[in-house]
Amino acid sequence: MNKILFFIILPLFLMSKQLSPQMQSYINSLKAEAKSKDSNFVDFSAKRGKEIFTSTHIGKRGKPISCTSCHTNDLRQKGKNIHTGKILKPLSPYANPKSMVKVKRVKKWLKRNFKDVYNRVGTAQEKGDVVYYIIEKK
Numbered sequence: 609m610n611k612i613l614f615f616i617i618l619p620l621f622l623m624s625k626q627l628s629p630q631m632q633s634y635i636n637s638l639k640a641e642a643k644s645k646d647s648n649f650v651d652f653s654a655k656r657g658k659e660i661f662t663s664t665h666i667g668k669r670g671k672p673i674s675c676t677s678c679h680t681n682d683l684r685q686k687g688k689n690i691h692t693g694k695i696l697k698p699l700s701p702y703a704n705p706k707s708m709v710k711v712k713r714v715k716k717w718l719k720r721n722f723k724d725v726y727n728r729v730g731t732a733q734e735k736g737d738v739v740y741y742i743i744e745k746k
């Protein structure tokens with residue numbers, strides 16, 4: 609019985625995603641920044657990240673918009689840029705292994721996309737929360 613359990617759990621464990629070292633150090637630096645702003649800060653939350661990702665705001669263009677407007681509600685699906693019509697690869701690293709790997713890319717798009725949706729840049733805490741949601745870290 610234990611042996612059977614082992615062979616079920618092992619592949620699940622191996623399938624779980626590891627963050628790239630540069631993404632891990634990006635998260636660590638966001639944590640340090642969040643902690644410096646709020647001494648009660650403990651860790652980012654995928655639950656708060658989901659709220660950030662799915663809620664609607666008056667964006668840069670003065671119209672209601674959310675992250676899901678372009679990336680859809682399902683992170684494992686392709687998205688579509690509502691302004692240009694460009695098809696976007698899935699954000700989830702489970703569906704798109706090239707996503708959430710390069711810090712330079714992630715920073716650039718978080719900056720742009722927070723402006724699109726929130727009409728301002730994201731705080732360290734908000735960026736960390738939404739990254740946890742995208743990489744599906746509980």
Ligand code: HEC
Pocket residue numbers: 660661673674675676677678679688689690691695696697699706707708709710713714717718721722724725738742
């Ligand atoms: C107006 C459309 C649009 C909205 C709204 C939008 N995004 Fe994006 N996002 C894009 C585009 C375009 C890319 C780049 C895709 C490409 O190069 O193929 C992108 C890429 C990203 C990436 C980079 C992933 C990687 O590693 O390649 C992240 C992270 C991201 N978006 C998060 C968000 C978050 C969080 C929000 C909400 C605050 C959001 N996006 C809202 C269009 C959008």
